Amino acid sequence: MVQKRFIIIGLVLFFLLVTVLSIWFYASQYTTVKFTLSYPGATADVLDSSNNKVSSIKNGDSLQLKHATYSIKFTNKELNDQLVAFEVKKDTTNFTFDPSLSSAVLSKQLAEQRADIMKVVNGTVKNPSQYVIDAGRLYHQGEWYTTTISRYELSSADPEIGNPESVDIYYLVLKKENGTWKKVAGPSLVISKPDYPAIPDYIFNAINPAKPSY
Amino acid sequence: MLNKKPILIAVTIFVLLIAAASLVMILINSQKENVKIYVAPGNATIKLGDKTVAADKSFHMDPGNYPLIISAPNFKTIKKDIAITNSFSSLVYCLQPDNMTLSEYMNQHPEDRYVCEGAIGQEYNQDAQAAIDKYPVIAHLPYEDGTFKIGQGVAPNGETALYVHFSTDKSKGEALDWIKRYLKDATPPIFYQGDYEQTDRIGGKDSEIDKALVAKYAIVTSLPIDAGYYKLGYRIDESDPSGQSIKLTINADTAIGRLGALRQIGELGFKPTDYKVEFINFESDLQ
Numbered sequence: 001m002v003q004k005r006f007i008i009i010g011l012v013l014f015f016l017l018v019t020v021l022s023i024w025f026y027a028s029q030y031t032t033v034k035f036t037l038s039y040p041g042a043t044a045d046v047l048d049s050s051n052n053k054v055s056s057i058k059n060g061d062s063l064q065l066k067h068a069t070y071s072i073k074f075t076n077k078e079l080n081d082q083l084v085a086f087e088v089k090k091d092t093t094n095f096t097f098d099p100s101l102s103s104a105v106l107s108k109q110l111a112e113q114r115a116d117i118m119k120v121v122n123g124t125v126k127n128p129s130q131y132v133i134d135a136g137r138l139y140h141q142g143e144w145y146t147t148t149i150s151r152y153e154l155s156s157a158d159p160e161i162g163n164p165e166s167v168d169i170y171y172l173v174l175k176k177e178n179g180t181w182k183k184v185a186g187p188s189l190v191i192s193k194p195d196y197p198a199i200p201d202y203i204f205n206a207i208n209p210a211k212p213s214y
Numbered sequence: 215m216l217n218k219k220p221i222l223i224a225v226t227i228f229v230l231l232i233a234a235a236s237l238v239m240i241l242i243n244s245q246k247e248n249v250k251i252y253v254a255p256g257n258a259t260i261k262l263g264d265k266t267v268a269a270d271k272s273f274h275m276d277p278g279n280y281p282l283i284i285s286a287p288n289f290k291t292i293k294k295d296i297a298i299t300n301s302f303s304s305l306v307y308c309l310q311p312d313n314m315t316l317s318e319y320m321n322q323h324p325e326d327r328y329v330c331e332g333a334i335g336q337e338y339n340q341d342a343q344a345a346i347d348k349y350p351v352i353a354h355l356p357y358e359d360g361t362f363k364i365g366q367g368v369a370p371n372g373e374t375a376l377y378v379h380f381s382t383d384k385s386k387g388e389a390l391d392w393i394k395r396y397l398k399d400a401t402p403p404i405f406y407q408g409d410y411e412q413t414d415r416i417g418g419k420d421s422e423i424d425k426a427l428v429a430k431y432a433i434v435t436s437l438p439i440d441a442g443y444y445k446l447g448y449r450i451d452e453s454d455p456s457g458q459s460i461k462l463t464i465n466a467d468t469a470i471g472r473l474g475a476l477r478q479i480g481e482l483g484f485k486p487t488d489y490k491v492e493f494i495n496f497e498s499d500l501q
């Protein structure tokens with residue numbers, strides 16, 4: 001009789017131990033992460049590695065996610081919907097995503113702001129009419145602008161065609177601050193990251209003179 | 215009864231061997247070359263004590279004080295007393311021409327610039343040591359930065375002087391700043407010559423500064439590149455007081471040369487925008 005009681009107690013303790021270990025093991029595979037979306041009213045879907053939707057989130061939401069790689073896709077129409085991957089690990093508790101506007105929205109904004117931008121761009125060149133100033137591009141949420149300035153000359157071998165490699169290409173970076181466009185760097189053949197650490201990397205990628213100009 | 219004869223023979227041979235070895239060592243040491251005299255011009259006659267000695271060749275002199283006379287036709291004769299010790303001494307003398315400045319002479323005789331600027335490696339003579347004590351900058355010479363070169367030489371009055379070869383006015387100022395870093399109380403005469411052709415490289419491939427920079431900037435292992443229509447190199451960025459930052463230098467007088475250099479950086483696997491870049495022989499036509 002006593003022996004049976006011990007067996008029952010032993011079994012209960014065993015199952016309790018298994019349960020506790022299972023809970024601990026399960027919990028150790030998950031982390032609660034908080035999402036910061038730095039765009040007003042931004043919403044996004046969190047997708048797993050097979051691009052299946054795990055959850056929808058907005059700025060400040062928290063999710064308990066299993067340790068794995070996920071991606072985020074912004075669902076606002078005006079935002080770039082390109083997937084951005086992120087990995088949840090034991091120690092990661094916060095993710096901040098800084099979305100860019102879609103190309104269509106940036107192009108529309110550029111057209112609207114072109115006159116203001118060109119006033120600043122033309123101010124950087126003594127005789128703007130002698131140069132070809134590219135339409136340029138806006139970046140991120142429309143606050144960064146880059147363009148190239150160059151003076152194309154006709155090819156000496158064939159006066160009917162221009163020779164784009166016979167001229168220097170200058171790069172120029174502007175930023176809109178407090179509603180006003182201001183020159184940040186250039187026009188220069190190279191705008192250097194060590195000289196302008198505040199310029200984001202995606203701008204430096206865009207103005208890399210080692211690749212053909214846009 | 216122990217036979218003493220073999221023992222005596224062995225001891226005698228041992229003592230003789232020791233004596234012979236000592237004698238050889240003394241002879242070797244007494245004939246050890248301990249002096250070498252570099253001189254410009256090369257046809258100068260060198261008299262040390264009562265010996266006439268050849269330039270650029272090591273020889274032995276017993277330790278002591280000797281009168282030294284170096285003379286050559288159309289040059290001012292150097293007469294001085296020097297002290298010779300058993301340790302090796304390299305003596306460097308550059309005679310002052312009678313009818314032109316030393317700078318003019320060196321321009322006409324670049325082969326003698328090597329001697330006159332003291333660019334003979336790391337052998338110091340007593341005069342050099344005294345000069346270093348007075349002007350510590352000399353211990354760091356010769357120094358080459360890619361846009362200027364500083365060497366030690368002799369002023370027309372026979373005093374120690376520095377010779378700065380620069381490429382641009384800017385590099386002339388940078389050379390002076392570099393010299394000032396290592397000056398103590400006295401400033402030697404400094405002679406400037408705007409004849410430096412940029413090499414766009416710092417130090418030698420194995421110099422300490424290059425080793426440190428390679429660790430920080432992998433691109434320097436691929437530089438300099440001379441493609442004919444552009445030269446791509448690097449030099450110390452003087453705006454960083456630590457001396458551990460570089461600028462890439464692109465020397466091209468055509469747009470296609472500059473573009474070629476920039477694309478070359480990309481082909482090496484680097485981004486020009488990650489570096490400060492200085493264009494030489496280029497002036498922006500925008501402003």
